[in-house]
Amino acid sequence: MPDHGEGHGAASAPRAKFKAMTEGTQEDWQTIGAQFLPFAAAGGKRVLDHLRLLAGDFGGFPVDRLEHSLQTATRAHRDGRDEEYVVCSLLHDIGDTLGAFNHPDIAAAILKPFVSEANLWMVQHHGIFQGYYFFHHLGMDRDMRDGFKDHPHYQHTAEFCHQYDQTAFDPAYDTMPLEAFEPMVMKLFAAPKNSMYAAASVNE
C-alpha cells in the first residue's frame, strides 16, 4: 500500500459517510471532490514514479528502457520540439512494464486527456511505425505502417520513429536526466484538455 501520509488520500483526511453509492450525498461528493483536485493535479509525479520502473530493464537492448525514454525525449527536445511533444516522447514506452503486448496503448491512455489528437495518434501507433526498423528481422512485415499511408498523422508518426525513437539506443549519447523533464511533465498533467470530469463542480 502506498503511504499517503497526512496529505490528500490519507486515512486521516475527511471521508464520505456512505457504505454504498446509492446512499451518497452531495456533501459526501464535495468531500471526495475536494481531495480529487489536488490528487489529479499531482498526476505528473505519479507518472514519473512509474516511468522510473523502467530503470535497469534492458530486455536485450543496448540501453535500459528508462534511458531509451530519456534519450528519445532529449533528441526531440534538442531538435526544438515543443513541451507536449517532448513529454509524449518521454512517456511513449511507459507501458512496457504493464502491457508487454500492447505497450503503446498504455502510454496513449495516460496521455489522452492532455495532448493533441496528432500526438495521441502518434503515441498510440508508434509500435507499428517503429516496426519498419525491425519487423523484417523477426519474419514480420516491416511495411505494416503502410496500412495507414493515407492517414493525416502518418507523416507525424513516421517522423517521430525515424528521428527520435529508433535512434535512441546509443549508450554514448549525452542523454538528459529525468529531473530535466520534470517541470514539463508536472505542467502537462496539471490540467486536462479533454476529460468527461472537466464539467464537474467542486466547492473546496
Ligand SMILES: [Fe+2]
Ligand atoms: Fe515503443
Ligand SMILES: [Fe+2]
Ligand atoms: Fe521507444
